[in-house]
Amino acid sequence: MTITATTTTTSSPSSSSSASTTPNSNPNPNSTSTWWESLSRARSRVLSLSPLLPSLPHQTLTLIADSDRPAHSLLSLLPHLSHHLSDDPHSGSGDDPLCNWLYDTYLLPDPPELRLLVLSLLPLLSHLYLSRVVSRPDLSLAGFEAVLLAVYTAEAKIRGGKPVLVSVPDLSSPSLYHSPRVQPQTHHRRASADPHPGTPLTGVLSPPLEPQLAVKSTKRACIVGVALDSFFKKISLVPPRAKSDFCAFVVSWAGQECRCRYEFDDGLDVEVETNCEYVEGNRIPLPWELLQPVLRIIGHCLLAPGNDQEVRDAASAAARAVYARAMHEIIPQAILAARSLIRLDVSARKKEREAAAAMLAVSPGGAASNPATPSKPKRQDVLLFSK
Template sequence: MPTAAGSPSSSTTVTTTSTAVDVTENPVSNRNEGGGGAPAASATQSWWESISRARSRILSLASVLSSPDLASLADSDRPARSLLDSPLAYAALSAAFSAPSSGSGDDPLCHWLYDTFQSSDSDLRLVALSFLPLLAGHYLSRVVSSSSSSSAANPPSLAGFEAVLLALYAAEVKARAGKPVLVSVPDLSLPSLYHTPRPSAPSRQPPSAATAPPPRPSVGILSPPLEPQIAVKSTKRACIVAVALDSYYKNISFMPSRSKIDLCEFVAAWAGQDCPCRFELDDDDLNRSSLCSSSPSSSSSSPQVRIFFEDNGGIGGAAEEMRKLAIQEGPNGNHCDGEDEGGGASRRGSRVPLPWELLQPVLRILGHCLLAPLNPQEVRDSASMAVRCVYARASHDLLPQAILASRSLIQLDKSARKAAKPEIVPSNSSKPNTPSKPKKPEVLLVSK
């Protein structure tokens, strides 16, 4: 029944409707006003807990290393990142790792690294990963030196190093969830990686012939499923260190330059090849002195041409030096003059076994150090020397995968260095766009 606009029933209906809307909307607005600050307060509390956790770790490290100067890093706005980028902290920890008593089960520095990596803060985990080159380098070198020395019956305890490596390994086992790491290799019979075979026209294809299935890319296993480990056995040592280095490679863009240089120097020491095989892929015009200057064994790396002085014994000294340069055939058929005298004396580590499972993450790290555009020149030079040592070692050990990978990295390094070398333009050469003046014809005067 229609109702007049000014009737009481009409006004009551409008009032009731407006009241219902107000009652329905007010609780929503009240809930938004009451809970709107909860996420902001939670984020602030999480940020403050992260800052407090990082400051506690820094003060603990300063106490372990007996270095009060490190405590000043706790006052920064981002203490974990300040610790990651601090050269003072890295140098102090490097000196502590170089001590003969480091790496034992009661080493407080290993306890600090273990607790720091177990932290839920991602920046603190990066700090622990940045010291992995020092830990892995000293660990593998001491394992080999202790097994080859006369005191092999009572080797030094390296339980502290192994606990940190097992923590890194366990984290990677949890992340992979029992699955292998696969790599998809495209069909190499196609003209290019971006080529897809097009089906032939229906009219040209006989109706009875079955259509060939499209080629499937082959899938290779880059890393098999990881098994949990509770101890570092001799048969699993290379696998555990390789998994730890793979974790380092995944976060290598956050690592400081000094950490990358240390890893390259330890890799060169692990390879232990100071023979001229390192430079057999280099051109004659390559400046090898720039590569040798970044290597810890640069003072002992022998060039193929030596300069003799008068105090070397005259002709006798020259004959002795020429005898050292004679080509000798190694046990595997390679022609090489062997290691230089004293070549490994100044190295930071020892020659260690290098199976392919350990070389895979090492070569990935060297590839990043060689080709990443933001790396400083010192990192590239150290990686360039390390990959040449790996190539020489792989050539002597006859490892085809390592030979192919290291050879490819050397070729890429050579191309990058040639592209970065400035072209020398002769000063007397004329510009191609500058027109040259025509020469006047020569007039010869002949007397009659």
């Protein structure tokens, strides 16, 4: 079965104008000034962090600002920004200067690395916001809400008031690679019931986004979910630490420790410590509109090539935590999705163990080692396998 997601987007005037230019024309005569303006804007944003982060040496910011790609180099400060937001109990308030900096930075048109920095901080912002809303409902978090609304509004503008659709082929019709085995009468009945056999089935993956001026309690999960979906679209560009941190936050959000986490882990020697209980911490409501982007991000961290082992292990724990939570709250969509991710993870880990065992059983010469049997040196074979 092949599933294709269709996202409707609006075309910008710049794209239409560039398409109408001839090959010999210069579509952007002010390209040099535009590049310089983008570089100056990035340097200005870097230096404006100096009064917001007093613990960071000013020389560090100066070196970043004077680099050839200051916006890209700014990503190296992601751990420092994360520690500053986490350690400050008053972060996220309406007068939080760092939240105001993130809000203004995200609204800049370029360079794109500035937006990537804000998107890389979204897992932490979402975690702090959702956790504090539950633990301290009287606390003002207008700073966090402003950043989340900026990302939500940008995504709503991209979608142009249209839903995100998913198209699923009609599995009742035969494919091009085999002969149909349907009896004539059955086929006749099916054809009469469906006047257009073979038509792809279209479903709504995400409804149209309504404009939001504030984060209401009834729209909180939707706004945070759309922000995390924006993070997912750029997830291949964000640092690995942001991915592993997000998976750790999901485990905390689920807050469910029980045996059903490990029911698919036969043969992996997973130790079960508890029976069935809630974990004290940051357990939050997880409706489907929030779980949907969460599962997409976990799927990328678990299965996408190029992720290191730390990210994969964190995603494996997150998938099991979501599955346990969905089983206790009976959320069918989340149960099916999380269970599929867990089984894929278990299958991949078993194959890795078999490949490692096969390498240990084979000598460097390519045959089983036997110290009593002399053998002449052979060309060493290199076995490659992905971890």
